[in-house]
Amino acid sequence: MFFQTHDGTRLAYEDHGQGEVVVLAASAMLSADMWEYQIPFLVRNGYRCVALDRRGHGRSDRPSGGYDLDTCADDLAALIEHLDLRDVTLAGHSMGGAETVRYLARHGADRVRRAALISATVPCLLRRDDNPQGLPPEAAEASLAALDDDRPGWLARQAQAFFATHLGNAVSPAMIEHTVRMCLATSPWAVRECQRSVLAADLRPDLATLALPLLVVHGAADMSAPVHLTGRRIAELVPHADYREYPTAGHGLYYSHRAELNAELLAFLKG
Template sequence: MYFASHDGTRIAYEDYGRGEPIVFVAGAMLPADMWEYQIPHFTDRGYRCVALDRRGHGRSDRPCDGYGIDSTADDLAALLAHLDLTGVTLVGHSMGGAEIARCLARHGEGRVARAAFLSSTLPFLKQTEDNPQGMPQAAFDRLRAAVRADRPKWLARQTQLYFTTHLGSDVSPEQMDVTYRQ
């Protein structure tokens, strides 16, 4: 399914089940498919589960601009409005958590009952005086250079690091491949 966001960008989303709504916001570079194990778990327990493909990801449009955190937070607010969701639990992983926080700051919590931040990039990723635990600018520069030089190599390495760091060695090579292809 699709809806037109605040600037006309066509955003894809999935909507399953009935009941109290949970909206899942994927981590950076991942589509809604990253929630393939969580959504059935919650729909089987009577929840309505919605997951969106952020702009430029998955099945959503890939406009030439509008990728800033304000814009993606506005996309999330537009989804909530499009579906007229209230009493929502927002669940965000990585950058999805940052989008949820910005959405709440920009649009309020009138539609939201609670938010869950799963390994989120909060308060924000960059190291500053008021965010000393963030990533130094030099690390951002190296990251950007590595992605631009050989994005598939960088993604393959990140996929492997993600699973071995967070889940140990019990993850199959097939699961890593599925995630890499997402």
């Protein structure tokens, strides 16, 4: 299914099941297909799942602009308004988590009951004067340069760390290959622009506005969104958040720790 955003971009989404609505926002580079192991589980448990392909991703249009967090959050709002969804649970992985937080800051929580941030790139990744533990800007630029130089090679090098297979997580070579293929299917322009948007973001002021129930799930071995800059910081800045940290999980815990994550999501929805 498709709808048009305010700037005329045609975005794809999936809509499965009936009941209370969960809107799923995917990671940068990944499409709605990443939720393959969450959507059937939630539908079987009586929930309706709506999953968006971000612009430049999956089946959506691939425009040259609109990959900043404000526009991506507005795209999420446009989907929710298009379907006239109410009492929504927003669940975002990685950049999808950043979009979730920015959506709530820009559009409020009138249509949203609760939110879940999964391996989210929130609140602030880069080193700043008031964020001395952040990633050095030169290291971030080096990673972006490596991505620009050889995107398939960059993805291949990141794949094992993405799932933290070195810690014994059972992830097949086929699943790793499938994930890399999904990333390679994304617009190269969108990949680079999304990476830059995530690195430039400072969502600390946005987090300060959150008053709704919040679940935060993060892996201690996450190399893409280091936990001391993201999950643990969210828990500090939003004291009422329900924070869950998985000792052996990397960034791809939506698959490697799918049973635990699904149980956390279901308990959060029922709570």
